Amino acid sequence: MAKKVANSAGRFGVRYGNMLRKKVNTVESTxxxxxxxxxxxxxxxxxxxxxxxxxxxxxxxxxxxxAYKPY
Ligand SMILES: [Zn+2]
Structure with missing residues (x-):
């Protein structure tokens, strides 16, 4: 039970990190x-x-x- 909770929390953490990285990449490239x-x-x-x-x-x-676009 405790292990299951840890797993789902870990999965959410990875997904959130990916979303954050994608957002940062978009801002950088823009x-x-x-x-x-x-x-x-x-x-x-x-x-x-x-x-x-x-x-x-x-x-x-x-x-x-x-801030990230001239217009
Ligand atoms: Zn000009």
Missing amino acids: SRAKHKCPYCGKEGKVKRVAYGIWKCNSCEKVFVGK
């Missing part, structure tokens, strides 16, 4: 993905300079966006 500049339309030139602040290296515009 913030590192190539973003399109809303001013000049160039892709891959927009870099996040601070939390929610983005800068385009092509037209030098700085704009405020979402």
